[in-house]
Amino acid sequence: MSSARSGLRVWTVIVAAGTGVRFGGPKQLVEIGSSTALDMSIAAARGVSEGIVVAAPEQMRQELQRAGTVTVAGGATRAESVRRGLRAVPADAQAILVHDAARPLATPALFGRVVEALEAGEDAVVPVVPVVDSLKRLAEDGSLHSVPRENMFGAQTPQGFRADVLRAVHASGLDTTDDGGAAEAMGVRVACVDGERTNLKITTQADLVVARALARAYLEGSGR
Amino acid sequence: MSSARSGLRVWTVIVAAGTGVRFGGPKQLVEIGSSTALDMSIAAARGVSEGIVVAAPEQMRQELQRAGTVTVAGGATRAESVRRGLRAVPADAQAILVHDAARPLATPALFGRVVEALEAGEDAVVPVVPVVDSLKRLAEDGSLHSVPRENMFGAQTPQGFRADVLRAVHASGLDTTDDGGAAEAMGVRVACVDGERTNLKITTQADLVVARALARAYLEGSGR
Numbered sequence: 001m002s003s004a005r006s007g008l009r010v011w012t013v014i015v016a017a018g019t020g021v022r023f024g025g026p027k028q029l030v031e032i033g034s035s036t037a038l039d040m041s042i043a044a045a046r047g048v049s050e051g052i053v054v055a056a057p058e059q060m061r062q063e064l065q066r067a068g069t070v071t072v073a074g075g076a077t078r079a080e081s082v083r084r085g086l087r088a089v090p091a092d093a094q095a096i097l098v099h100d101a102a103r104p105l106a107t108p109a110l111f112g113r114v115v116e117a118l119e120a121g122e123d124a125v126v127p128v129v130p131v132v133d134s135l136k137r138l139a140e141d142g143s144l145h146s147v148p149r150e151n152m153f154g155a156q157t158p159q160g161f162r163a164d165v166l167r168a169v170h171a172s173g174l175d176t177t178d179d180g181g182a183a184e185a186m187g188v189r190v191a192c193v194d195g196e197r198t199n200l201k202i203t204t205q206a207d208l209v210v211a212r213a214l215a216r217a218y219l220e221g222s223g224r
Numbered sequence: 225m226s227s228a229r230s231g232l233r234v235w236t237v238i239v240a241a242g243t244g245v246r247f248g249g250p251k252q253l254v255e256i257g258s259s260t261a262l263d264m265s266i267a268a269a270r271g272v273s274e275g276i277v278v279a280a281p282e283q284m285r286q287e288l289q290r291a292g293t294v295t296v297a298g299g300a301t302r303a304e305s306v307r308r309g310l311r312a313v314p315a316d317a318q319a320i321l322v323h324d325a326a327r328p329l330a331t332p333a334l335f336g337r338v339v340e341a342l343e344a345g346e347d348a349v350v351p352v353v354p355v356v357d358s359l360k361r362l363a364e365d366g367s368l369h370s371v372p373r374e375n376m377f378g379a380q381t382p383q384g385f386r387a388d389v390l391r392a393v394h395a396s397g398l399d400t401t402d403d404g405g406a407a408e409a410m411g412v413r414v415a416c417v418d419g420e421r422t423n424l425k426i427t428t429q430a431d432l433v434v435a436r437a438l439a440r441a442y443l444e445g446s447g448r
Contacts, residue, residue, distance in 0.1 A: 126368055128360055132425060133378030134402045136352055136416070144350055144377070144414045146405040152371065154357030178358045181370040190368045192360070198430055201356060206422055206438065213437030214430065 004121045011093040012045040012111075012158065013085035014038070016064060016101035017055045017074020026057070027202055028064060028101045033215035037104035037202065040215075042066055045099060045158070047108045048115045053088045054101075055081040078177050083170045089163070096166045098179050099158035105214055106158060106199045113193040114160040124188050125160040126180040127195035128153035155180060156195040228345045235317040236269040236335075236382065237309035238262070240288060240325035241279045241298020250281070251426055252288060252325045257439035261328035261426065266290055269323060269382070271332045272339045277312045278325075279305040302401050307394045313387070320390045322403050323382035329438055330382060330423045337417040338384040348412050349384040350404040351419035352377035379404060380419040 074081035298305035
């Protein structure tokens with residue numbers, strides 16, 4: 001762990017490069033409350049970010065261009081989209097956050113906690129929430145086997161990294177959907193901050209129903 | 225595994241004995257759409273059950289009494305409530321399901337799948353859904369360590385058991401919140417059926433917001 005670094009120059013890469021084939025349309029543009037998923041992610045990242053890069057599907061670059069952001073064409077995989085986003089982040093950025101546009105309910109406070117941990121000296125920071133259901137591993141014979149749930153957490157985004165750490169993670173061209181896990185595999189210490197149970201990932205239409213209900217109940221009430 | 229058993233005499237124990245101290249009130253009676261959580265669970269269990277036992281808080285036994293169900297006073301723990309429920313299940317029941325009233329969105333179809341697996345000869349059946357988020361274990365030094373997510377599932381209720389298996393699980397007076405895990409610890413093979421992503425457990429007020437939205441979007445549309 002490095003020593004404390006205050007006032008970091010932070011950039012955020014928002015991964016919005018999916019075309020939503022399984023979902024039935026581009027998730028970035030679904031309306032959540034009074035805004036789109038992408039715009040909610042940008043608004044949440046804004047407060048802590050000197051700049052924001054949006055990795056968009058090539059054919060949607062115009063449509064996803066937003067004032068005050070840099071839009072790049074994403075790749076065929078999430079990792080490739082992150083790599084292309086990183087190339088648009090200035091060399092003097094000291095910390096880089098990676099956030100999935102499919103998690104539009106992440107709050108500005110959560111972005112703040114991730115940056116605070118980086119400022120406190122962490123090299124990699126992942127927001128986590130406790131696993132709620134009993135965990136089971138399915139064996140080849142179709143039987144279930146309990147997995148201790150103590151100290152077990154689900155990872156979310158935004159994840160934050162010292163800039164050179166994240167660039168090194170992606171320098172090798174690896175294919176990962178888990179930046180924190182990839183940093184860990186390189187021997188980097190990965191710290192955690194409290195995630196948010198409401199910060200769900202929109203994968204299915206049912207998730208969208210949930211996200212809209214949460215936005216109505218909480219986020220609009222709090223002025224977002 | 226036993227051989228196939230068709231036309232099982234099935235009873236369901238609905239655990240509704242929490243007083244909702246952390247939640248801020250009794251969860252059994254919260255309105256989800258046009259019904260209460262308890263009544264939705266009873267309606268879903270009805271189709272497959274010869275009888276239903278509701279384990280209620282002692283002071284709410286009158287309030288939670290429902291036509292066509294047996295109400296018993298629950299205990300101080302979930303396991304004790306299951307045990308008291310089991311005592312009210314007739315000795316000639318062949319299969320027993322255990323369901324948490326905090327999961328009011330479990331559908332009649334899910335209850336049906338659990339019973340079908342028991343009829344096919346399984347001794348213990350747990351509905352599961354794939355884990356969506358990357359899993360991490362938190363080490364004592366505060367660092368996160370990736371846990372492979374392949375074949376990893378979250379367990380739900382209703383869980384189903386051959387009656388003598390569930391009675392044996394609870395005969396020892398053990399304190400478990402995971403009936404399937406307790407059966408597994410006794411050497412019983414635990415099978416799985418597909419759970420439902422919408423079958424969430426209501427733990428927080430945010431979960432209640434989610435449950436209501438899902439009920440509006442799906443369950444009422446499908447006639448429940």
